[in-house]
Amino acid sequence: MKKTFAALVAAAITATALPASADLVVPNLSYRTGPFAAGGIPYADGFNDYFTLLNERDGGIGGEKVVVPECETAYNTEKGVECYESTKGMGALAYNPLSTGITYQLIPKMAADGITLYTPGYGRTSAANGKVFEWVFNYPANYWDGASVAVKYLLDQSGGSLEGKKISLLYHNSAYGKEPIRTLEELAKKHGFKLTTLPIDSPGQEQKSQWLQVRRDKPDYVLFWGWGVMNQVAIQEAANIKFPMDHFIGIWWSGSENDVKPAGAGANGYKALTMHGVGTDYPIYADLKKYVYDPGKASGPAEAEGSVIYSRGMYAAVVIAEAIRKAQELAGHANVNAAEVRNGFEALEITDARMAELGLPNFGQPFAATCADHGGPGGAMIQQWDAAAGKWTLVTDFIAPDKDVLDPLIAADSEAYAKEAGLTERCK
């Protein structure tokens, strides 16, 4: 009896944990626990729900079901690496760990293993250089794009000149938060503004010192690279010191509903970058309702659907799915392997027409990857929080980053990495 029970349990574990050999495996390194779970959960749900939609509506991609094994990282770099090691053997085709710290650790590992690392809007910015980073893609936008777009927007707000202005950067004291500093320093030289950087230690529940300094320094604008509880506290503290909220601009990871709601009316007017649309007013949601939500196959609660972070998780899944589809087209067969999927990422072109076909018209900017360009156009929009209506409103169209400043920085950083790692440039 005991043996039968053990055999049944073993069979059940095997059946649920291991994908069938022909499945397309896209692990979801998520964080549903820990201090950053409030962002990690809707992102993971959006990611899962899109693949569920493809499976339920289309029978997968090219007739192959997509399996999305989830592994909990708690936004912890060591756990993230463990998750990668424990799932890559399932035949993983691509990873999207939603953590810059984990990304930095996985870049050399995944290049050695020949698996694609997709880091939209986060990770190592200079991975946009495909000549060096063969296995990493970060289109449609990265942190340096974000910094540049924010400064271009501020230029526009200041009548075309930032000469003599003071801009403070408040940032998560981690690899993630430090990413934009180099770009902002270059932009400060170019546009003549004074940049002050104020680090905040994780998780960021106590920020009194930093906001007292902002109050003393009276910067014209505050840029913000936060995540998790740091976002809610910063917005509350800004409201407390009566900093003009429309002069306070967060990166896209500091611009979700979760970040502004706890501050109530005080958050009104706060701005943040976004690289995609938000809300459920897209045709895809009719299909999601029919094939995923109504049959009870949604990954999470209904209230997250259409939210900023849920939309971003879904967008990441859309791009990965399109890359797999492209890989199938190039390879001439549906059951593609990791190397073929990388080729799909590199040949991927997403047009406005294709986004409309996918049920997401005008949701993201069109882009076409090349051997050298893994970073995409880098455009972002500015959204502003309307506390009374309880929603974000787009106040600009896509703003293109300043490639004249960014390209040399990306080239320098990626070349330094290539030298350190002993890599030779490709795409010649």
Place this chain on the structure above:
Amino acid sequence: MPDQLLYAMEVTLNGLMAGVMYALVALGFVLIYKASGIFNYAQGVLALFAALTLVGIQQGQVPFAHVINAITGGHLESFGWQLPSVLAIGLTAGVMVLLAIVIEKLVLKHLVGQAEIILFMATIGLAYFLEGFGDVMWGADIKTLDVGLPQGINETLESVTDGLFGYGFFIDNLDVVAALVAVALVTALTLFSQYSKQGRALRAVADDHQAALSVGISLRFIWVLVWSIAGIVALVAGIMWGSKSGVQFSLSLIALKALPVLMLGGFTSIPGAIVGGLIIGMGEKLFEFFLGPLIGGATENWFAYVLALVFLVFRPQGLFGERIIERV
């Protein structure tokens, strides 16, 4: 008056206020350690659980709604009420007392007579259990906590200091409320432990378990009592911190802010928790103000521990802790 001096005064004031917030968390640790010798690793999670429960009760959220919906296929979410803050706080305090009874019955009762390290391990298990239980019960999304506490700059202080010095000091109204609540809490706890029968029993247990048992004091009752009080203190800390950041998992990490306070103030002294909090809060803010910019900033997290370590070297029992001398 020179600007730097004015700024330093403002920073000191805010540091003291931040220290009160740390002390609110440290108080819960002290209460349990004093009565039972247990370092309660779960104190931060108790604050999270209390705040989650408060929001859930106040907003009429159905507990375990996700689990119930997953099993039944239903769409339960809310009872449809919005309770007044005072009533919701009272009910949550009741839940914390209930939780103390359950913890005593299911965990502590079975560990009577065990080494302190075993009890400490049990609180680690309890912390992780409660963390997950809170998530399952109320959901992991960020919840807005609004019990009517004022937030934002205290305009009276700003205008008074502006008139005096030509520079208006910032102080957050929430911090002022926290300071008043801390004073009330410490006064109530002191009166309770000095003048009530249960308080005297609690002190007797803290002094010597065996002697207290020999005169008929129920150790189990005392444990329920002290965990209940610690739960209510955790609720107060959860309200103060949750009002600022929303109620979310990271509330449990406020315990990290209490550790240096305990090291400095001593694990067994209620006034020590307050004084330790004030010293840590002021010390870390002043260090960040004067030296932070020279060494890259973000010094507060580690400097609090350095400060506590320095005190430890000279006074291992903390400022107000009991000095234990064991002779061979």
